[in-house]
Amino acid sequence: MDAPSEVAFGQLLFGGIGFMLLAAALLVVFLVTYQKRLLQQQLRLRAAEAEYQQQLLTAVIEAQERERERIGRDLHDGIGSTIATAKLLVNRLGSGPPADDAGQLLGLVQEIMGAAVLDVRSISHSLYPAVLARFGLAEALQHLVDVSNETGALAIGLAVDYPRPLPLAEELALYRICQELLHNALKHARGATRLDVRLRQQGPRLVLEVEDDGCGFVPLAPGATKAASGGAGLRSIEVRVQMLHAHLRQQSAPGAGTRMAVEMDAPEPAG
The missing domain is CATH 1.20.120 (Four Helix Bundle (Hemerythrin (Met), subunit A))
Known part of the structure; x- marks a missing residue:
């Protein structure tokens, strides 16, 4: 046992x-x-x-x-x-x-x-903006702003800090984005007294901004699909932003103007 x-x-x-x-x-x-x-x-x-x-x-x-x-x-x-x-x-x-x-x-x-x-x-x-192919993005934006200022609808300012040009395809996409953002601002920024375009390249980042002090709007809720919710112009911008592997950021509020910024990587050349 x-x-x-x-x-x-x-x-x-x-x-x-x-x-x-x-x-x-x-x-x-x-x-x-x-x-x-x-x-x-x-x-x-x-x-x-x-x-x-x-x-x-x-x-x-x-x-x-x-x-x-x-x-x-x-x-x-x-x-x-x-x-x-x-x-x-x-x-x-x-x-x-x-x-x-x-x-x-x-x-x-x-x-x-x-x-x-x-x-x-x-x-x-x-x-196809010939000035872009011949002289680059900075000159093309200057020409775009000059032509837009001729309409007299709203004075547009331009500030450029762009020491390292991107490939032509990327510059064309940024130009089209700026063109559409300017069109949207001139059309929808009621009461605006200024409209500023800024292109700046700081280290590995490039930022294209279009900002006005107009009526503003209520931004999309977090997680909303811009391409589905916005108009045709905003959807075309989203397509080009996607092509650039960039980010489109919106800052706006009713009566507080609108800031649209495209941010993307622009690596410095080796050596």
């Missing part, structure tokens, strides 16, 4: 083994449950990412169609009507004997054709 101490030891041993088996079973259940939840979370994230990518693709298509519509309208309403008017004047000059006002009509034709040339250049610049 076993001694009491041996019986107690055996009970403790079997109890310990049972506890270890139970703990191992619980650990397996926990790991399986954790892996299942992790997989479900990954699937949700992938679905959200796929939806966001689809929204960005939709924004790209909408921006392209909107740009085509604008160009078509400019060609039809602007250059088309201008050239049609010039054609009528030329036909009048070419039909019948010279009129007493032939010189005046010829001068008018020259003036109209000069305006058409300016319209063509304006549309061409909106399609």
Whole structure:
């Protein structure tokens, strides 16, 4: 017959083994449950990412169609009507004997054709800013601000600290972002007395800012999808920000103006 101490030891041993088996079973259940939840979370994230990518693709298509519509309208309403008017004047000059006002009509034709040339250049610049390819982003922004100031809608200031130019594709994306931000500010910043554009490069960071002191707005709630909630202009900005692997930050409040900033990495060249 076993001694009491041996019986107690055996009970403790079997109890310990049972506890270890139970703990191992619980650990397996926990790991399986954790892996299942992790997989479900990954699937949700992938679905959200796929939806966001689809929204960005939709924004790209909408921006392209909107740009085509604008160009078509400019060609039809602007250059088309201008050239049609010039054609009528030329036909009048070419039909019948010279009129007493032939010189005046010829001068008018020259003036109209000069305006058409300016319209063509304006549309061409909106399609692809030649000054950007020739002189870089700083000069292109200066030209953009100068042209915008000619409208007289709102005085625009520009401050540039940009010692290390980026590749042309990235500069073009930043230019288009600034172009859209300026358009939005001029359109929506009611009551503004100033509009400032700043491009600064500090160490490994580059920041493009457009700020006004207008009416402001209520920013999107944290976690809201800008591409889904904003207008076509904001969605096109989001697409380019995504391309640059940058971040778009909004600071605004009703009556307190608006600051839009694009922040991105611009690593210093080695050596």
